[in-house]
Amino acid sequence: MSIGALEQRYEFELQGIQLPSPGTEFSVPQLGLKAHLQPGTPLILSVRIEGTTQADGERRAALFIQELYRRLLLRFAARIHGAVPPRCGHQVFTITGTDSPPGSVTRVPITGRMTIEGRYPTMGVSAAEVREVAEEARWRFVTPQLPTSAQLYAAIDMFIVGLESPNKVVRFIVFYSALELAALFKWHDGRQEKVDELVQERNSRIPASPSPKKPGKNEGLYTRLRNDLIHAGERGVDPASAIGAIDAHVGQFQRDVSAILSNL
Secondary structure, three states, rough: OOOOEEEEEEEEEEEEEEEEOOOOOEEEEEHHEEEEEEEOOOOOEHHHHEEOOOHHHHHHHHHHHHHHHHHHHHHHHHHHHHHEEEEEEEEEEEEOOOOOOOOOOOOOOOOOOOOOOOOOOOOOOOHHHHHHHHHHHHHHOOOOOOHHHHHHHHOOOHHHHHHOOOOOHHHHHHHHHHHHHHHHHHHHHOOOHHHHHHHHOOOOOOOEEOOOOOOOOOOHHHHHHHHHOOHHHHOOOOHHHHHHHHHHHHHHHHHHHHHHHHHH
């Protein structure tokens, strides 16, 4: 089995933020990994892993970009309008040792362009903020995920899927499902009342109103928006009005969910 150095490049997009120049360096010495994140559209992450087989290097690189992408989205979700997930654009594997002459390479061509439709305001983020994300990504990368936290990791992955959706209603429903998993992780109880409790803990300004189905009970704003859409006929709600209400609140919901998941 050939040992060498893997160089791999990924491209992805985070619409709404501008990372600082000239970029950010990453290092995970115990895994022989170094990386550089270059700002722009798309963002480009160049990864180099020393002393690895090609297959193991590809695995490590994929896990690292996945963790970095996850942490960037969670940290800057309040400013992000949309996201395109990472994909590999170029790869070189240089073999060393006695199995093959040094310099043997495998190349993967760039697989097309990525773009997000529409124009949105862009906000800059500081180098200090990105360095904090880099350190958290490095720590998470070398720390095994705990089986007892599987529901939390699934909730974060669902949140990311929501961010990648251009449809705001889909985004909202996926975010809500992520909070149900988060409540299940925290209290072993994913009922809507627990979702409301999670939200209130994070943002006490979110209003509540009497539940039309549970006399004497209130439901939080996000739960009401979710139920007005899913159960529009039962509640006598016009679906178009329910969609409009979700559209008006999905931005704040995105900010609240990111804060909740970042602090569990």
